[in-house]
Amino acid sequence: MKRLILVGVVGLLAAFSAAAAEVKVTGAWARATAPGQDSASIQCVLSSGKDARVVAVSSPVAGSSELHRMMQMNGMMMMHAVKALPLPANKPLDLATEGYHLMLMGLKQPLKAGDSVAFTLTVEFADKHREQVEASADIKPLTATTEGHEHHHHH
Numbered sequence: 492m493k494r495l496i497l498v499g500v501v502g503l504l505a506a507f508s509a510a511a512a513e514v515k516v517t518g519a520w521a522r523a524t525a526p527g528q529d530s531a532s533i534q535c536v537l538s539s540g541k542d543a544r545v546v547a548v549s550s551p552v553a554g555s556s557e558l559h560r561m562m563q564m565n566g567m568m569m570m571h572a573v574k575a576l577p578l579p580a581n582k583p584l585d586l587a588t589e590g591y592h593l594m595l596m597g598l599k600q601p602l603k604a605g606d607s608v609a610f611t612l613t614v615e616f617a618d619k620h621r622e623q624v625e626a627s628a629d630i631k632p633l634t635a636t637t638e639g640h641e642h643h644h645h646h
């Protein structure tokens with residue numbers, strides 16, 4: 492009898508944690524801005540317990556924010572806005588590896604190393620249900636690199 496009760500409790504806990512953590516944002520960071528620079532890109536790793544896609548990003552420090560992807564064009568790295576970032580169930584998406592970043596434009600203040608910047612992702616699940624995911628990115632010194640993935644500069 493005692494053993495049956497224990498199993499029941501464990502099952503309930505598992506159900507709770509699955510519901511509370513469908514989408515996770517880890518390792519979010521952005522580079523400190525140079526003088527006069529009014530845009531920044533955020534890198535992070537996203538994971539979801541269900542099939543989903545990120546359809547929007549916003550931040551209180553930016554006038555506007557977009558989902559961006561890098562693309563090589565005529566030997567130059569260009570970036571362009573995309574409508575969504577794919578987020579298949581249980582398959583973490585490392586934005587840097589896939590050439591994506593979250594683009595903050597029209598920054599209201601410079602980003603300083605050691606600070607953090609809050610941002611919100613709008614996630615749409617396969618059933619069209621949408622959820623807001625709050626996260627924050629650590630601001631790293633201007634010289635921080637993304638292990639060779641950084642091919643572009645924002646001006």
Ligand SMILES: [Cu+2]
Nearest residue numbers: 532559570594
């Ligand atoms: Cu960009």
